[in-house]
Amino acid sequence: MSNTDTIVEVRDLNVTFQMNRGQSRVVRDADLDVARNETLGIIGESGSGKSMLASSFLNAVVEPGVSTGEVTYHPEDGEPVSVLELSESELNRFRWEEVAMVFQGAMSSFNPVTTIRTHFRETLQDHNRDIPAGMDRARELLESVYLDPDRILDSYAHELSGGMKQRALIALSLVLEPDLLVLDEPTAALDLLMQRSIVTLLRELQAEYDLTLVFITHDLPLLTKLADRIAVMYAFNIVEIGTTDDLLYNASHPYTRALLDTTPDLNVPVDEMNIIEGSKPDPVDHIPGCSYHPRCPMADAQCRSDDPPMMTVSDSHESACFYYDEADDAVPISAAPDTPPTTSQSAATDGGEN
Structure with a gap:
């Protein structure tokens, strides 16, 4: 992928936290390209590193976390930006203006004693933007997410439903016209109908405002309705990446195939549903070797000693598995991947959030 097609390059990214029992590495040697104007989905179990990877796009990993490696942002016009080397003042401009992020928890993202109007005005003021012109854009964005600006701008967060808060937060994230929008579990607290509504809304916003989207979730069926490509994370690194069709119909990592096989079906009794055995x-x-080998039915001596690099499955598809071409037979998927999901699927085996 050439730089003209790439908006973000991630190379050898590590995110670490110092803990009492040693250094915790929550992103390990990650490499990733995000193509301009695509929707890239990032999926994996709870605690697999999805949020830490995405936060590094803005150098927004909270202290005492430390991001090392390279994160390069390519504006449409101008020189590449080394995000992890930006000063605090440079980061303040970069965030929201170039790359914006909708963090987990719309319910708690707004100041409860401040109106939505004030949130927009303060964001514009902090970035030295023209307030009247910016508020005109705010009204336009609120209308784009199917909210009434006259009602929403003078409301407090507690006066809005969960879906309304989420849509208002998306509008706020776009008020400075960023090129890249990162959404971390944006539908986690919403019912199924509102989840699907948010997905439809994001498609419309992407087309209207020429956006690149990175969508983080543990809901695989939801992601397949939105993403052009999907990156699968396991053990703090990307183990498979490809187009949505690659992942649905030709998944080549045993973990990805196991995820597909755990999609819940309301027609199947709970005790007959598939799970991923073992612990994350x-x-x-x-551990040495492939991080998935303790849970993998394909694991052999090589898997236990050597960490597999990314292998080329096709021009659009890579898998970090020595035996990617055997995974289809070794890890069968019981349900046809094109079967419409009957409920939201969680990739987390422990039911938590990343």
Whole structure:
């Protein structure tokens, strides 16, 4: 992928936290390109590193977390930006103006004693933008997300439903006209109908405002309705990446195939549903070899000793598995991947959030 087609390049990214029992590495040696104007989905179990990877796009990992490696942002016009080397003042401009992020928890993202109008005005003021022109854009954005500006701008967060808060937060994230919008579990607290509504809304916003989207979730069926490509994370790194069709119909990593096989079906009794056996990896005690080998039915001596690099499955598809071409037979998927999901699927085996 050439730089003219790429908006963000991630190379050898690591995110670490110092803990009492040692250094916790919550992103390990991650490499990733995000193409301009695409929707890239990032999926994995709770605690797999999805949020930490995405936060690094803005150098927004909270202290005492430390991001190392390279995160390069390519504006449409101008020189590439090394995000992890930006000063605090440069970061303040970069965030919201170039890359914006909708963090987890719209319910708690707004100041409860401040109107929505004030949130927009303060964002514009902090970036030295023309307030009247910016508020005109705010009204336009609120209308784009199917909200009444006259009602919403003078409301407090507690006066809005969950879906309304989420849509208002998306509008706020776009008020400075960023090129890249990162959404971290934006539908996690919403009912199924509102989740689908948000997905439809994001498609419309992407087309209207020429956006690149990075969508983080543990809801695989939801992601397949939005993403052009999907990156699968396991043990704090990307283990498979490809187009949505690549992942749905030709998944080549045993973990991805196991995720597909755990999609809930309301027609199947709970005790007959598939799960991924075993425990997720420890961020401190990193095991040798492939991180998935303790849970993998394909694992052999090589898997236990060597960490597999990304292997080329096709021009659009890579998998970090020595035996990617055997995964189809070794890890069968019981449900046809094109079967419409009957409920929201969680990739987390412990039911938590990342």
